[in-house]
Amino acid sequence: MNRLATQLPGLSLKNPIMPASGCFGFGKEYAKLYDLSKLGAIMIKATTPETRLGNPTPRVAETPAGMLNAIGLQNPGLTKVMENELTWLEQYEVPIIANVAGYTTDDYVTVAEAISKAPNVHALELNISCPNVKQGGITFGTDPLIAEELTKAVKAVSSVPVYVKLSPNVTDIGEIAKAVEAGGADGITMINTLLGMRLDTITGRPVIANVTGGLSGPAIKPVALRMIYDVAKRVSIPIIGMGGITTIDDVIDFLSVGASAVAVGTANFVDPFVCPMLIEQLPAKLDELGFETVNDLVGRSHRL
Amino acid sequence: MIRQEQMEVVHQRSIATNIFELTLTGPLVLDMKQPGQFVHLRVSDQMEPLLRRPISISTINKETLEFTMIYRADGRGTALLSEKKQGDQVDVLGPLGNGFPIDKIEAGQKALLVGGGIGVPPLYELSKRLVEKGVQPIHVLGFQSESVVFYEKQFIELGDTHIVTADGSYGSAGFVTNVLETLQDDFAVYYSCGPTPMLAALEKMYPEKEGYLSFEQRMGCGIGACFACVCDTTEKIDADYVKVCSDGPVFPSGVVQV
């Protein structure tokens, strides 16, 4: 028996660890460093109907134990992603979770319908939480009704299960989670970045050209844990958790509050080998804590 | 091949005000190909400062498995780096990016090398390679003031060297362009690394010449995955954008919109 195996809608994961969207491109760069088949899954960069060039630079800024980014969903567009990136990824034995983004409901529907037909795309991740674009993105993720409607629209066209990626930039994240569950979501991924700012103290100017950016990295872990803990109580669909995961203890904490699997974002920039390292460390950690399988650990904080 | 390696500090010394020369050793050096490539360094094993720092490779010695960087201790990360002592380990990701091509110029020809401030270091390995090839380098190196001038002697040993300081405290006064105006343009290729306005001025000055320019951008991953470091391109090329970390940092003149 594989102690690390995790079954989720559409996803038969050999282990519960995967790179988070936007922090791993479409895998090509990391494939030069290690075998991508080691990963539980890969969440690819947000894909929009057309090519998107993103925001002006500087797009990133370092902050205490974290970073801000305002990439602006830059990506080659649906056709190129399907033809160049997804077909290339087929050589690896790893399920792909396609991150879907857009300005309008139609954009989401267009991308979801097409990309869900790619043979290696086993699930979609609806990005209704990108804080770095003027239209679309987060506006879909902060209003429960709009979130529910969008989920429904995408569910109607998708050939694979649909996960919705929640924004932490809301007052009651549980309410949004319930709304997307009602809309038919098969799962939830959370959290996206927290809106933030950094200034050049001497001039008073924002460091990021977009003025604001999304905060990620170890600094946001407490927020992510709290939100997953909340959402796990309120919905019955599974959660893929993320937000600051860097060490094996972080992985354990996310599983404990109710995530069934986890994604690693910013930590890939610090240590490009972090995902395979965590996968390797997980069995020993389970032993140390006295758990047979990953599944036994999921949600244990709620049972205490 | 890109590797992540714990490399050992061979020595570190201050060579000008806040300017440090740091030599590391390890097998990763064997993978370094071109002058102008860079490494992405972790300056601490703590979560603060979190991100790696991109620093150019300044000298490569494959026999001793050593390479040298020259950097300005500016903010928190480089200040921490400057505290590393002989025997300490540094986490290095590299070699990264594409450097200056030396196959674009023939023995007997002249090359113009223009550096500004902390853009000077990668030109040192470049100049050495060019000299080995029989190319004659002309160095024009700009600094803020006398206190931050470095490697003048090393560059003089390789060829004609002009130092210029913005405040006139050393060499000639002004910008590198002031010196360039007084030089003959009988060089075959120009190479440059420094602030973007300087690179822009060079492109304008030598529209007909073949040139290679090294750019800087804020980075996340350093390997081409995060889209942090993109630059807009000119109409001359097909791509809408380039990534400094993996397509560059060195680009032929006319590719990046300056």
Ligand SMILES: Cc1cc2nc3c(=O)[nH]c(=O)nc-3n(C[C@H](O)[C@H](O)[C@H](O)COP(=O)(O)OP(=O)(O)OC[C@H]3O[C@@H](n4cnc5c(N)ncnc54)[C@H](O)[C@@H]3O)c2cc1C
């Ligand atoms: C390809 C490349 C090669 C470089 N080579 C050299 C070199 O040989 N010598 C040298 O002194 N400097 C070099 N730099 C600049 C060097 O990366 C920055 O000076 C350094 O990152 C500053 O870090 P800090 O901790 O001192 O500053 P902080 O202000 O604390 O840095 C905060 C964040 O901003 C980033 N940052 C700050 N300034 C720059 C900058 N100018 N370029 C890119 N990122 C920056 C840092 O990496 C960090 O993520 C190079 C930059 C690039 C992109």
Ligand SMILES: Cc1cc2nc3c(=O)[nH]c(=O)nc-3n(C[C@H](O)[C@H](O)[C@H](O)COP(=O)(O)O)c2cc1C
């Ligand atoms: C540079 C960068 C780009 C990102 N791009 C996307 C994206 O395209 N789509 C998305 O849903 N999330 C994106 N994210 C958010 C991450 O997937 C993740 O939710 C967030 O960073 C929190 O995890 P972390 O702290 O491990 O990075 C991006 C994050 C970063 C740092």
Ligand code: FES
């Ligand atoms: S720094 Fe990530 S793409 Fe260049």
